[in-house]
Amino acid sequence: MRKWLGGVVLLLALAGCSGQAEQQQPAATGQQSIVEDNATPAKGVASLPASTPTEIVIPKIGARSSLIPLGLNADQTIQVPPVDQPMQAGWYDKARTPGELGPAVILGHVDGKKKPGIFFRLKEMAVGDEVSVSRQDGTTAHFKVTHVEQIAKKEFPSEKVYGDTYGSELRLITCGGTFDHAAHSYKDNIIVYATLVPPTS
Template sequence: MAAPQPPGSTPPAPASSTFGRALLWPVVAVALGFILIYNSIGAPAEGIPQARPVAAAPVPSRVVTPAPDLVLPRSAPKRIAITDIAVDAPFTALSIGASGELNAPPPDDKNLVGWFRGGATPGERGTSIVAGHVDTKTGPAVFLQLSELKPGSKVYIAREDGTIARFEVDSVETFSKAHFPNDRVYADTPSPQLRLITCGGNYDRKAKDYEDNVVVFAHLDAVKRA
């Protein structure tokens, strides 16, 4: 699926180093594809303990258990909360740049996640892609502890339409960027799915890139309505 820039807009410049191998996401509806490349900004922070952030993310007090075929209408995400790893962060929209690469979240904000606005929104039918840095030049970032999530962990995403979509983690896996399973991660799905992606594994200083990607696979399992 091609993801053209909005008319009259100028795509933000890609980050200076590679956050991931070129990843193909096939889209059934138009039988096309596009390239996703995530960028890791600079070298990882050294000597910084892998500690949880101080403030825990809030969660909704009441969640409605849905029918198995629950699907939400399109609505942009506003904020993500993952209590198990103390994530509470706003969203920024990501788009495909002129080079065919998905622009990474800005490197100057460590507590920010990006979602691909050309794909499904969280809770909408299909695969919604959310990316965040594990670290930046200034230290640990929002998805530092993403690999610590377990099956059954909950991810809450507040949407512009006033709903909070709750996703349940199915698996957390680490893939070599050299052999990334594009079809499995990015394939379109008949139900609302979520993929959280960040860098992982060893850092190759020569290549200025992490060797792996951490991917969280999750599905929509409940919604709280305002």
């Protein structure tokens, strides 16, 4: 059994949305993951095989971006897309790929270099809105939003965002709320939760 995101508290308060990047370091909790490598989804649960994501499209907010992989920095903090390229989104490559069983995570800036970012309008997302992620294997994973929240970075819900799930899910994360000029960062995160729409035959 692979102990991955469900066994780790990833205290990501995504900053770097404008100004100086602020990242936090993962800390092990010793909890077991509920998702095994090559896990078979429960009956009735839709999922796709692993495949690198290449593009995200969110019609509701007019967002479209290629996806770059984001890993961990040398100090084990989570990388964010380059602030000087605010329209570039990225996917956290230590998580599942979009459509695969478990939570996939895509990060984007609300702004950067005094310009709107790819997720500038993410806070407008609502339950039922659609998100599509194209994948390297030629398939597209379609998701529907189930929940949207704005939460203080100091209260970031790591397990809720990164913890393993029994279905194929997606999280979109950006900054929001008031900008803290002293810290060069926004005080909150906007988090969108979405679930895979079963492919139709």
